[in-house]
Amino acid sequence: MRIRFKLDGQDVEVDVKHTDTLLKVLKDRIGVGSVHFGCGEGSCGACMVLINGRLRYSCLTLAGYVDGKEVTTVAALARDGELTEIQRAFLENDAAQCGYCTPGMILTAKVLLEKNPSPSDEELFDALAGNLCRCTGYIPIINAIKSVSRR
Amino acid sequence: MSLIASGYLTPTNVQEAVSLKRKLRDKALVVAGGTAAVQLISKMIIEPQAIISLEKVPLDYVKIRSNSVEIGATTSIAKLIQSRGLPNALKKAAESIHGLALKDMATVGGNIFTPAPAGDLATALLSLDAVLILRGGRGMRSVPLSNFYRGPLQFNIKPDEILTAVKISRPPKLSAFLKQTPWKYSGPTIASVSASLDLDRNGRTRRAMVALGGLTTHPYRAKKVEKMITGKKLSEQLIDGAAQQLTDGVEVIDDALASSWYRRELAQVLFKRILYNFISGGD
Ligand SMILES: Cc1cc2nc3c(=O)[nH]c(=O)nc-3n(C[C@H](O)[C@H](O)[C@H](O)COP(=O)(O)OP(=O)(O)OC[C@H]3O[C@@H](n4cnc5c(N)ncnc54)[C@H](O)[C@@H]3O)c2cc1C
Ligand code: FES
Numbered sequence A: 001m002r003i004r005f006k007l008d009g010q011d012v013e014v015d016v017k018h019t020d021t022l023l024k025v026l027k028d029r030i031g032v033g034s035v036h037f038g039c040g041e042g043s044c045g046a047c048m049v050l051i052n053g054r055l056r057y058s059c060l061t062l063a064g065y066v067d068g069k070e071v072t073t074v075a076a077l078a079r080d081g082e083l084t085e086i087q088r089a090f091l092e093n094d095a096a097q098c099g100y101c102t103p104g105m106i107l108t109a110k111v112l113l114e115k116n117p118s119p120s121d122e123e124l125f126d127a128l129a130g131n132l133c134r135c136t137g138y139i140p141i142i143n144a145i146k147s148v149s150r151r
Numbered sequence B: 001m002s003l004i005a006s007g008y009l010t011p012t013n014v015q016e017a018v019s020l021k022r023k024l025r026d027k028a029l030v031v032a033g034g035t036a037a038v039q040l041i042s043k044m045i046i047e048p049q050a051i052i053s054l055e056k057v058p059l060d061y062v063k064i065r066s067n068s069v070e071i072g073a074t075t076s077i078a079k080l081i082q083s084r085g086l087p088n089a090l091k092k093a094a095e096s097i098h099g100l101a102l103k104d105m106a107t108v109g110g111n112i113f114t115p116a117p118a119g120d121l122a123t124a125l126l127s128l129d130a131v132l133i134l135r136g137g138r139g140m141r142s143v144p145l146s147n148f149y150r151g152p153l154q155f156n157i158k159p160d161e162i163l164t165a166v167k168i169s170r171p172p173k174l175s176a177f178l179k180q181t182p183w184k185y186s187g188p189t190i191a192s193v194s195a196s197l198d199l200d201r202n203g204r205t206r207r208a209m210v211a212l213g214g215l216t217t218h219p220y221r222a223k224k225v226e227k228m229i230t231g232k233k234l235s236e237q238l239i240d241g242a243a244q245q246l247t248d249g250v251e252v253i254d255d256a257l258a259s260s261w262y263r264r265e266l267a268q269v270l271f272k273r274i275l276y277n278f279i280s281g282g283d
């Protein structure tokens, strides 16, 4: 079956099977670099994308679901080479080491702060529970997000 | 009906969904939030010939009335949490499922079908005497959740039926849910307890419902315990005695996550915490 969707603002058309995951299609078929495979079972958040603005695990989403929708990856957040506030905060706080988890972390932070510009620690930890980082120990990530949240 | 292309079907109402299910039966996989269903495919456990996605079926609602609560099957956990006036046990169970993406994707209906170590909402709903509304080729059917589980991944649902809603009538005044996971903000449920009570004017238990999750492949009601505490005024002694009967006659899961002994002990601790809190006037 053929699906059409917007990927980071660009129209895309691709043939998929009804059982293909979005992750597989984005990575293996289209070659998107910022969407990572970590676990394939919703436990790590490395594969996160926004679908019509909502945070989704692409490994738990079937490709057919995005037909006619807009998929946004972390790569589309910066405008004209200008990083967003959250991205800059990640840089300034050394919140990325290997970077594998970073796209998911940044997308989660973005959606969280849009909904709730001044999250409590409890709300922050609850939101980030679906994102694993094997490198930073989380403190720099939490600090980066807190630095852009309105207190 | 919008049929994107062969294989991925997106009915736009319940009738269309049911007629597809009637035609395709077990050849099609129903997908709501996808958090469990998609793994069945990607882990090659099943190979459905078609997907019936419920994304466009308008079952995403919460209706809270003075004496009943009705939740559409595709309501997300995030949306459920936002509803005011939910029974406490259900609210606590929903809040205990962590992660921004998961809360927004996972649905209440889907949770009924996800066995231990998941199914936290199912455990809470079981202690609230919830009833499932199923729609199939032959119309509508109501099945008490307590009569829905038949065995590991076996449910009282026919191949031509879909779950459309979960209903709670006469929500109990007091209810609470507690679970234990290996880590604070995530991880599988080792054991969970959900209890609901109505007290009479003299503080005696008029109605008691106690459900346990994580101990067996699907949540169950501790009928013996319910009987022990019904008609009586709760005391620590009564609670402690009842706690010992929570897993009576039940074969508790013993795996790498926890031994069955540990799960049994844990269930007792959680149960006592909930009931002690009830008698001390908490929720
Ligand atoms: C990382 C992770 C962490 C998790 N943590 C928890 C947790 O802490 N507690 C917890 O309880 N659960 C947890 N879960 C499980 C998750 O909550 C459930 O998988 C979720 O509620 C299922 O809902 P869904 O909409 O995604 O269902 P789906 O994956 O879409 O469907 C699940 C099953 O139910 C069937 N189904 C769904 N809706 C219907 C319907 N309306 N009619 C008929 N059949 C239907 C599907 O065919 C499928 O077999 C976790 C899952 C993941 C991936
Ligand atoms: S790859 Fe999707 S959550 Fe890990």
Ligand code: FES
Pocket: A095, A096, A097, A098, A099, A100, A101, A102, A132, A133, A134, A135, A136
């Ligand atoms: S920076 Fe390496 S996984 Fe997070």
